[in-house]
Amino acid sequence: MLMAMSKSKAMVNLGQCNNQPMYHDSGKDAASVHKHQIGENVSRKDKINFLVTTLLDLKDSKEAVYGALDAWVAWEQNFPIASLKRVLITLEKEQQWHRVIQVVKWMLSKGQGTTMGTYGQLIRALDMDHRAEEAHEFWVKKIGTDLHSVPWHLCHRMISVYYRNNMLENLVKLFKGLEAFDRKPQDKLVVKKVADAYEMLGLLEEKERIFEKYDYLFTETAAGKPKKSKKLLSEKKKSGRRKPTSTPDDLTPGDGVQTQ
Template sequence: MVFISLPHFVARAMLLVSLCCYVYEGSWERYCCCYCYLLKVILFIIQITMWKPMLMAKLVRQFSHLQPVRAQPVFYIHSQTTVTKTGEDIYLGGPISKRQIGENVSRNEKVNFLVRILNELNDDSKESVYNALDAWVAWEKDFPIGRLRQALVGLEKEQQWHRIIHVIKWMLSKGQGTTIGTYGQLVRALDMDHRVEEAHEVWVKKLAVDLHSVPWQLCHQMISVYYRNNMMERVIKLFKGLEAFDRKPRDKKIVKKVGDAYEILGLVEEKERVLEKYKSLFNETSSSKRPTRTSKKKSKG
């Protein structure tokens, strides 16, 4: 197709040269100069037209084998960006993928790892504990509420009350663990960390609003907190609130603490009233011991 149209191109080029010579007053020198340039252009076009298919074929053969080589670095870069090192990687001795962390690390190992991290923190601030918890939970698909509760038990054994408070508050900030048991655990940790007013605030805002359903165990715990910190007015107020819902104490220790609170405040009559009202708790305790003694005698006989 190129060689068929080439004569037409040359004829048109010669006509263009003739017109140029006519415009420049038919100078023979100008005619020769234009004709030489025209021949160079024609030869260049012919060379490109003839050699272009051969050059393209040669380039394709040379660079066709580079395609898989180019794809390999791209895949490698992607794999490097999707695998990052976390604290668990260091604990396990090498980088592993996100999927493998959930499969290869046991529940107890994760709990022990978190407890060890929290115990080894040099800074006991809120930010340090929160950052450690965020890094620990980053690989989890679901919020590990069960493992966190196990970690809290481990921290309680080591009496790390300050860090227990941070862990519970971090958990609550994530909208997790908003149960009566969690708030009761927070109250106990605050009390053991000598932050009684904060414990009182948590009790009033989160637990005291449902005195009709709060377990007696937590009520006894809060009465003990008030009693131990010489807050006798609060002991009596809490006990009266429970009586208003017709809730009767199940342990004589509660009655004794309430009676002592009345006595310290100079309300001896109220103390006698409470002891008289719940004297059955003291009688039940003494009567429960008697059958055991008689049973021992019968067994001996």
């Protein structure tokens, strides 16, 4: 079992306490101290396991998930952001993308986790949950207005979402926005996806332009010495439409849109 019987009993008692989150309270009355002492009887690992098990056992209801999360943090003095990140990692390993989305959205509704790492987790989970349109809406609302400073790995993630879901106009628009800030891609995979998008849109001159502009990504070896790239030359000669073939695994996982 995730917890010993005594610890399970403590967690049950927690649910019977005042439901107001302690991380909003400034005072330390008797009830708050009592609540804090109960929480200390349970290890952080057991708290995390308890929440993961609870979330996996719940029916697919936003209200049920949000209620469980509210109860879980109700006795905490500070918002347990580190523990919740561990919960998210576990849910990702279990490929529980819908639950990841719900937990992240709940965190954001509390004004917590408003970082590019958390945003990246949400974008990835939405993509894996086949909600690319919602991922696009979130990008436009929360991230896309700040292209001069968005980390490249997050931009690459969104380009990959657009590429896999045949949202090619959005893909080239994002890349042009990055170019407007003189943001140079650091990975040739980005250039290849953008070039493919231009080709599928019939914009062959744009495809040639970016291959020429970023040819250094294809001609430098690991030692930094220039080398002719046969792959680049063959890419330039190819024509016709191709179907996007990249997978979500080509990226490293990251750290008020539609809710479900």
